[in-house]
Amino acid sequence: MEDEIRQWPLDRPAVIKLLGDYGIQPTxxxxxxxxxxxxxxxxxxxxxxxxxxxESPPSVSKATxxxxxxxxxxxxxxxxxxxxxxxxxYDSNTSQHHHLYDIDHGTLTDIPADQLTxxxxxxxxxxxxxxxxxxxxRVRSE
Amino acid sequence: MEDEIRQWPLDRPAVIKLLGDYGIQPTxxxxxxxxxxxxxxxxxxxxxxxxxxxESPPSVSKATxxxxxxxxxxxxxxxxxxxxxxxxxYDSNTSQHHHLYDIDHGTLTDIPADQLTxxxxxxxxxxxxxxxxxxxxRVRSE
DNA sequence: GCATATAGTTAGACTTTGTCTAATAAATAG
DNA sequence: CTATTTATTAGACAAAGTCTAACTATATGC
Ligand SMILES: [Mn+2]
Ligand SMILES: [Mn+2]
Ligand SMILES: [Zn+2]
Ligand SMILES: [Zn+2]
Numbered sequence: 582m583e584d585e586i587r588q589w590p591l592d593r594p595a596v597i598k599l600l601g602d603y604g605i606q607p608t609x610x611x612x613x614x615x616x617x618x619x620x621x622x623x624x625x626x627x628x629x630x631x632x633x634x635x636e637s638p639p640s641v642s643k644a645t646x647x648x649x650x651x652x653x654x655x656x657x658x659x660x661x662x663x664x665x666x667x668x669x670x671y672d673s674n675t676s677q678h679h680h681l682y683d684i685d686h687g688t689l690t691d692i693p694a695d696q697l698t699x700x701x702x703x704x705x706x707x708x709x710x711x712x713x714x715x716x717x718x719r720v721r722s723e
Numbered sequence: 724m725e726d727e728i729r730q731w732p733l734d735r736p737a738v739i740k741l742l743g744d745y746g747i748q749p750t751x752x753x754x755x756x757x758x759x760x761x762x763x764x765x766x767x768x769x770x771x772x773x774x775x776x777x778e779s780p781p782s783v784s785k786a787t788x789x790x791x792x793x794x795x796x797x798x799x800x801x802x803x804x805x806x807x808x809x810x811x812x813y814d815s816n817t818s819q820h821h822h823l824y825d826i827d828h829g830t831l832t833d834i835p836a837d838q839l840t841x842x843x844x845x846x847x848x849x850x851x852x853x854x855x856x857x858x859x860x861r862v863r864s865e
Numbered sequence: 866g867c868a869t870a871t872a873g874t875t876a877g878a879c880t881t882t883g884t885c886t887a888a889t890a891a892a893t894a895g
Numbered sequence: 896c897t898a899t900t901t902a903t904t905a906g907a908c909a910a911a912g913t914c915t916a917a918c919t920a921t922a923t924g925c
Contacts, residue, residue: 606892606901606902608891608892608901608902608903610902610903611902626882627882627883628881628882641903641904642903642904642905643883643904643905643906644884644885644903644904644905644906645902645903645904647882647883647884648902648903661808663805663806663807663808664805665805666803666805666808666810666811666911666912667881667882667911667912668808668881668882668883669808669882669883681845683851684854692845696843696845697841697842697843697844697845698841698842698843699839699840699841699842699858700839700840700841700842701838701839701840702839702860703823703834703838703839703860705862708864708865709825709862709863709864710862710863711860711861711862712826712861712862712863713860713861714858714859714860714861715857715858715859715860715861716841716856716857716858717856717857717859718844718845718853718855718856718857719853719854719855719856719857720847720851720852720853720854721851721852721854722850722851723850723851723852748872748873748921750872750873750874750920750921752873752874753873768911769911769912770910770911783874783875784874784875784876785875785876785877785912786874786875786876786877786913786914787873787874787875789911789912789913790873790874808882808883809882809883809910809911810910810911810912811911811912866925867924867925868923868924868925869922869923869924869925870921870922870923870924871920871921871922871923872919872920872921872922873918873919873920873921874917874918874919874920875915875916875917875918875919876915876916876917876918877914877915877916878913878914878915879912879913879914879915880911880912880913880914881910881911881912881913882909882910882911882912883908883909883910883911884907884908884909884910885906885907885908885909886905886906886907886908887904887905887906887907888903888904888905889902889903889904889905890901890902890903890904891900891901891902891903892899892900892901892902893898893899893900893901894897894898894899894900895896895897895898895899
């Protein structure tokens, strides 16, 4: 699953191809949700996606939005970003990068991986594998 | 508010002094909660604290546990750690350090600040101040 | 001490995010 | 077309956390 160069926004055929590449059956609901996510590199909550996808009929149920986002995350198509205790953000940019979180506005901004380096990650106890290293810079606007 | 050398566990008088140092009125409930938190450097959820504090009477209400943890965090006496979308952890160690999070067990381990360095934090737009830099290494057990 | 004002606690209703269930619908295979 | 599997759905449910309005404890002024 190499990271291809992606041109935003992804159109419908590109989204269908992308789902296929990640072993995801391209149903109507999944395509709709993916089209919202892959309009540009962004960070959206389940609730934002639910609202956006239901702006025009036919509508998608809450259960399906959650199921789909969970599936996308499991398959590695999107990345969960946990910075706010009240909701998960889904990141359509899965290439390695870090985040700046504006506490006051609840907005996330990307920090390219080559701009910020982490040194000295500790050796892990036997049988443990690293899932990821998250760097979050918390800022407030004031 | 210098970080004094702290000897764990903090006993009742030490906890009362600590609350005073942080401008917090030392009520019975706050002392009870602080004694649980400052038994050792650790990461506890509101729910864990609620259960622990109510193991022996008199009991403390859920509202007070949440109010108190919010107050402690606001005053800088404890640090919130956001790694799990389902609950906030409260860290009795407020000195600068990072975290290793075991996804499978939901447990947090400290990584001393001098063991792990972050380079290249981006310059912030005008009027923004950094609240903190969190590094979370997510690991899974098997 | 007593009266008053202020600050803290409480039960329980409420909200939000997310999960689960059991039924239905759509897609796939033979 | 039929059988089987996979996906979607409404709505019930759960868990974390907030809010309200009443109550209690503490502090302050006399
Ligand atoms: Mn939301
Ligand atoms: Mn809990
Ligand atoms: Zn991102
Ligand atoms: Zn810690």
